[in-house]
Amino acid sequence: MNQPVAAFAARSLLSRYTSCTVLAIGAHPDDLELGVGGTLARLVRADARVVMAIVSLPGDHERRLAEARAAAAILGCELRILIGAGRRIDDFKPYQLVGMFDELVTDLAPVAVLTHSATEFHRDHTAVYQATVSAQRLRFFDFFSYHPTMCRPVQMPFQPRAYIDVTETIDTKIKAINAHESQFAGRGLDTEVYRDFARLHGRMIGVKYAEGLDVGRMLLA
Ligand SMILES: [Zn+2]
Numbered sequence: 001m002n003q004p005v006a007a008f009a010a011r012s013l014l015s016r017y018t019s020c021t022v023l024a025i026g027a028h029p030d031d032l033e034l035g036v037g038g039t040l041a042r043l044v045r046a047d048a049r050v051v052m053a054i055v056s057l058p059g060d061h062e063r064r065l066a067e068a069r070a071a072a073a074i075l076g077c078e079l080r081i082l083i084g085a086g087r088r089i090d091d092f093k094p095y096q097l098v099g100m101f102d103e104l105v106t107d108l109a110p111v112a113v114l115t116h117s118a119t120e121f122h123r124d125h126t127a128v129y130q131a132t133v134s135a136q137r138l139r140f141f142d143f144f145s146y147h148p149t150m151c152r153p154v155q156m157p158f159q160p161r162a163y164i165d166v167t168e169t170i171d172t173k174i175k176a177i178n179a180h181e182s183q184f185a186g187r188g189l190d191t192e193v194y195r196d197f198a199r200l201h202g203r204m205i206g207v208k209y210a211e212g213l214d215v216g217r218m219l220l221a
Contacts, residue, residue, distance in 0.1 A: 013162070013164065014039075014046040015046055017046060017111060017112055018047045018048060020048055020110075020112075021050075021108050021109060021110045021111065022040075022043050022048050022049070022110055022112045022113075023104060023105070023110035023112070023114070023141075024040055024052050024114045024115075025053045025101070025104075025114070025128060026052065026055070026116070027056065027089060027116065027124040027125050027128045028054065028055070028056060028057070028058060029054050029057060029068035029071070030067075030068075030071070030183050031054075031116070031125070032114075033071050033075070033173065033179075034149040034150075034194060035114075035148075035149045035211075036146045036213070037071075037075060037173035037174075038166025038170055038173040038198065038209065039146075039164045039211050039213070040052070040075050040077055040114075041075045041166075042165075042166060042168070042169050045076075045169070049078070050075070050078065051078045051080060052078065054068055054079065054082065055097075055100070056081075056083040056087065056088055056124070057081060057083075057085070058088060060182065061085040063182055064180075065081065067179050067181060067182060067183075068081070068180075070179040071177070075172065075173075080104070082104075088124075089128070090124070094130065097127060097131035098131045100131070101132055102135055104135075105135045105138050106138060110139070111142065112141055112143075112144065113136075113142070113144070114145070115128060115132040115143075115145055115146070116128050116129040116145060117129060117148060117158055117214055118145070119156050119157050120148045120149075120156065121150070122150070125148070133216070136216075140219060142217065142218045142219065143215075143216035143217040144162070144216065145214040146211070146214075147197065147212055151183050152189065158212070160201065160204070160214060161212075162212070162214075162215050163201060163202075163204060163205045163210045163211070163213070165205070165210050166198060166202075166211050167202070167207050170195060170209040173198070174191060177194060178191055198211060
């Protein structure tokens with residue numbers, strides 16, 4: 001059997017970000033855990049500083065804030081919430097969203113940014129993707145998009161172009177997802193489907209579990 005990953009193990013993509021700041025942006029709490037939870041946990045283990053920026057906390061603000069904090073702690077990431085209680089992403093014009101991300105990028109100077117993809121069924125997610133695209137003009141960071149995220153599976157077109165082996169962090173990812181009790185256990189929703197997604201992506205590169213990313217921009221020096 002081919003062992004494609006073994007040949008690249010000493011040249012991990014993640015080691016590229018050791019001692020650097022990686023910014024991960026999600027429209028709502030749970031988006032980042034679903035889309036790139038395993039990758040974020042691996043980045044932390046590779047000694048990157050990982051900041052999870054959540055744009056808004058819909059619903060019960062206090063509960064969702066507590067869940068977001070618990071999940072970020074499980075992954076080992078810093079957490080920033082961009083919009084205060086009682087306001088939604090729809091309340092902001094596109095230039096205001098871009099302004100928020102400009103501030104983040106200027107403040108954190110990330111070497112990589114992970115965000116939603118262009119193909120999402122949730123309008124908040126596409127708004128966040130588009131504002132992140134605009135923030136690229138400020139710095140030359142690597143730019144990745146993660147798989148469309150959802151609490152209930154919906155088929156969306158997404159073509160991964162890079163795969164991260166998350167075999168060692170898949171359990172951490174599922175634990176971080178489960179921290180969002182109001183979205184899953186509280187609604188009787190199963191989270192093992194996300195392990196299935198990771199298993200499917202893992203099959204594509206010969207590992208047990210993986211997460212797929214689309215590549216918007218990357219410098220190979
Ligand atoms: Zn969302």
